[in-house]
Amino acid sequence: MHAITLDTVSKSYGDHCATDAVSLAIEPGRFAVVLGPSGCGKTTLLRLVAGLERPDAGRITLHGRDVTDLPPGQRELGMVFQSYALFPHLSVAENLLFGLKLRRTPRDERTRRLRETSELLGLEALLQRKPAQLSGGQQQRVALGRAIIGGRRTVLMDEPLSNLDAKLRHEMRRELKSLARAFDMTVLYVTHDQAEALGVGDLVVIMNHGRIEQIASPDALYERPESLFVARFIGTPPMTLLPLGDGPDGPVIEGTGQRVDISGPGAGRVLGLRPERIEVTEDGAGIAAEVEAMEYLGADAVIACRVGPHLVSARVPGRLRPRLGERLKLGWSREAINLFDAASGGRLPDPTSPCPELFTTHRRPSCTAATS
Amino acid sequence: MAVIAPTLPRVRAFRLGDHVVAWALIAPALLFLVVFTLYPAAATLVQSLYSTPLAHRPSHFIGLAHFRQMIADPTFREVLANNLLYAAGSIPLSVALALAMALLVDARIPGRGFARMAYFTPTVLPLIAAANIWLFFYTPGYGLLDQLLNRLGLPGVNWLGEPATALWAVTMVAIWKQAGFFMIFYLAALQQIPPSLREAAAVEGASRWHSFRRVTLPLLGPTTLFVLVNAVIGAFSLVDSLFVLTQGGPDNASNLLLYYIYQTAFQYWDGGYAAALTVVLVAILALAALAQFLFIGRRTHYR
Numbered sequence: 001m002h003a004i005t006l007d008t009v010s011k012s013y014g015d016h017c018a019t020d021a022v023s024l025a026i027e028p029g030r031f032a033v034v035l036g037p038s039g040c041g042k043t044t045l046l047r048l049v050a051g052l053e054r055p056d057a058g059r060i061t062l063h064g065r066d067v068t069d070l071p072p073g074q075r076e077l078g079m080v081f082q083s084y085a086l087f088p089h090l091s092v093a094e095n096l097l098f099g100l101k102l103r104r105t106p107r108d109e110r111t112r113r114l115r116e117t118s119e120l121l122g123l124e125a126l127l128q129r130k131p132a133q134l135s136g137g138q139q140q141r142v143a144l145g146r147a148i149i150g151g152r153r154t155v156l157m158d159e160p161l162s163n164l165d166a167k168l169r170h171e172m173r174r175e176l177k178s179l180a181r182a183f184d185m186t187v188l189y190v191t192h193d194q195a196e197a198l199g200v201g202d203l204v205v206i207m208n209h210g211r212i213e214q215i216a217s218p219d220a221l222y223e224r225p226e227s228l229f230v231a232r233f234i235g236t237p238p239m240t241l242l243p244l245g246d247g248p249d250g251p252v253i254e255g256t257g258q259r260v261d262i263s264g265p266g267a268g269r270v271l272g273l274r275p276e277r278i279e280v281t282e283d284g285a286g287i288a289a290e291v292e293a294m295e296y297l298g299a300d301a302v303i304a305c306r307v308g309p310h311l312v313s314a315r316v317p318g319r320l321r322p323r324l325g326e327r328l329k330l331g332w333s334r335e336a337i338n339l340f341d342a343a344s345g346g347r348l349p350d351p352t353s354p355c356p357e358l359f360t361t362h363r364r365p366s367c368t369a370a371t372s
Numbered sequence: 373m374a375v376i377a378p379t380l381p382r383v384r385a386f387r388l389g390d391h392v393v394a395w396a397l398i399a400p401a402l403l404f405l406v407v408f409t410l411y412p413a414a415a416t417l418v419q420s421l422y423s424t425p426l427a428h429r430p431s432h433f434i435g436l437a438h439f440r441q442m443i444a445d446p447t448f449r450e451v452l453a454n455n456l457l458y459a460a461g462s463i464p465l466s467v468a469l470a471l472a473m474a475l476l477v478d479a480r481i482p483g484r485g486f487a488r489m490a491y492f493t494p495t496v497l498p499l500i501a502a503a504n505i506w507l508f509f510y511t512p513g514y515g516l517l518d519q520l521l522n523r524l525g526l527p528g529v530n531w532l533g534e535p536a537t538a539l540w541a542v543t544m545v546a547i548w549k550q551a552g553f554f555m556i557f558y559l560a561a562l563q564q565i566p567p568s569l570r571e572a573a574a575v576e577g578a579s580r581w582h583s584f585r586r587v588t589l590p591l592l593g594p595t596t597l598f599v600l601v602n603a604v605i606g607a608f609s610l611v612d613s614l615f616v617l618t619q620g621g622p623d624n625a626s627n628l629l630l631y632y633i634y635q636t637a638f639q640y641w642d643g644g645y646a647a648a649l650t651v652v653l654v655a656i657l658a659l660a661a662l663a664q665f666l667f668i669g670r671r672t673h674y675r
Contacts (some may be wrong), residue, residue, distance in 0.1 A: 073577030085568035099576030
């Protein structure tokens, strides 16, 4: 039985379709992150699960129970809001106990849970304070505490870390993850920050224009994007996407005569390469490119190389330090290749035959020799 | 000493100049405050202790005689009782109505803009015009209310002419007029409350009533205090609709404090007694405001 199931759930505002027949099933104990650009429908999705919005069509099931027509309070969910939504007139303790009091939990159990939760989140010394007297990080903890104090098995989080500074955000990510594991919670977490999504989630749902583009583990998402959108969206810098054309001897990079060894036709397909999978070759094999920009990052450097009308991003060891305007050859292994259908944007089956010219066997760490 | 001495005159000169500038800056405001507030207040207090000057007998000090007269004055007692009844009726009803209307037009309902305008219209209408409309409603025989009663086969009522109904008829007009005004404050306060608070309460299982009771209402506390203070002041300073509707009649049945003060001062020309009545009115208002700040203000959450 799944913890959260959405069956062709649609919701539109006027003529804007926020979620378009979305189907999704999340197993219990998963930390699922919904990721997408702003306006993609991810927050609507979360609000639909919470019951704060009613779907126009489709069913929502939580732990086997159809909750589509139930109000938020009967869905047995915890929720952390982006703005924390702490009650400003109530103390930390009253905020935490708000739901338990409503559900008429016995007093001694309330006291016990309050003690456990405040210890867990380090809020013992703050229980009598009002939210305005807390720092952002402390408010965040109270919001989290309010969501988990009732022992809810499913917790929804709407960009819970977006108002924290970078350092605190990092710490909280780790903490959220261990907390979710310790309590065996199912988490549905919305964010627009891909580093956060890949770092915290064990299942990532990519949304775009109200539809789900891909549901996968972070590594699968990164290594095998199922669509051009995902390929472009995930990764910093994102995957280089080179439209292919047909040359006299087979597929070439569109707008250039440079051959890539991929079986089948070139036209209508797009070649995708992760920057760190592209290497500067030493033996003269590969695609000719000219360094147009370089960003030195210490351990490595990201270079943007011009190949005909296209720019190819490559992550090279920092000590190589290619110079601007330098001409070099780029190569990649067969496993690095992602192929997409240019028209549909969908992923195509991996190429079967390796390309001997591009499959460089001999590489030297320095690129100075490749300079022409 | 030798080190400090040379700097001393300079410091003193600076302070003097500072004071001059400060006094010069507050002078215009202070002038108006003194001429229009402090002096009249002090003059009223003094006047209340002196007899009203008559043609053959100039004003002289009589101490608390006016206040003793007040205690024995049956009209004053009736007017005060009327005013307390009027306050007890108009304040809770107009504030509750204001809150209800604000909640209604804050929600996502069709025609929200129109409803807001409709609720606010009585406040914008000049009171004399509004009172005239109500005068028509209350007119015996062919007024709106009597026409409705006649349709139902009931006898008409002389709403403003009967001692039993006159005060309540006046109260109705005041509620109708005030509620829209108070609604604006509640509406503004409601829009300051982030919707996520109500959503958080809903996720925790709060019913609408509980969410209103535990979240919305406490957050409206400062507004309620402000509105209540205004309502109390309004309840004890109603005078304009009485001019149009009842002139305090019949037989003082709808007479209120401020109107009685007006009558005493400008119809009976008893300035000294009017001054004493004014002192009592101001004292009542001051006590009421103080009590509100102490009892409600202490429990109010200010953001």
